[in-house]
Amino acid sequence: MATKIQTYAQLAEDTAKGLTRSLEDWTGFLNTVGRLYKYPYHEQLMIYAQRPDARACAEYDLWNNTMNRYVRRGSKGIALLDTTADIPRLRYVFDVSDTGSRENSRYPYLWDMKEDYKEPIKSRF
Numbered sequence: 245m246a247t248k249i250q251t252y253a254q255l256a257e258d259t260a261k262g263l264t265r266s267l268e269d270w271t272g273f274l275n276t277v278g279r280l281y282k283y284p285y286h287e288q289l290m291i292y293a294q295r296p297d298a299r300a301c302a303e304y305d306l307w308n309n310t311m312n313r314y315v316r317r318g319s320k321g322i323a324l325l326d327t328t329a330d331i332p333r334l335r336y337v338f339d340v341s342d343t344g345s346r347e348n349s350r351y352p353y354l355w356d357m358k359e360d361y362k363e364p365i366k367s368r369f
Contacts, residue, residue: 249332252323256286259293272296279354287324291337294322300352301337311350313343 263273276292279299283291291298301322307313321336340352357365 248323248334249325252290252325252334255293256289256325259289290324291322295339298322298339298341299354300340302352303335303337307338307343311343311352312346313340313349313351314346315343319343 263269273289273292273296276296276298277288280288280291280301283301291301302311304315304321307315315338319338319342321338323334323336326333326335340354345351
């Protein structure tokens with residue numbers, strides 16, 4: 245029986261192989277990467293595999309302590325492979341859609357391109 249780490253490692257490998265199968269898969273991945281640009285490639289890949297619509301991800305403690313937001317009960321975390329230690333382990337992040345606001349809570353800045361800029365940028369490509 246495969247461990248959770250092996251299961252998620254296989255998910256990452258399968259997702260990486262499948263990215264170039266279709267234009268939709270590739271552009272979907274690029275959309276996810278564009279929203280989660282602060283994460284390294286292997287974590288972006290894991291987030292895309294589990295939650296392609298994720299907009300802003302952070303660990304449980306960051307949502308609670310820094311952003312003063314709570315993670316909703318029953319929310320399923322996005323598993324990321326953490327290989328920085330001697331023994332690989334899973335760590336979990338949650339999307340902003342899994343959180344709720346409290347008094348004085350902070351909402352993450354979500355970058356978005358203004359409509360006025362889309363055409364000039366497209367014409368450059």
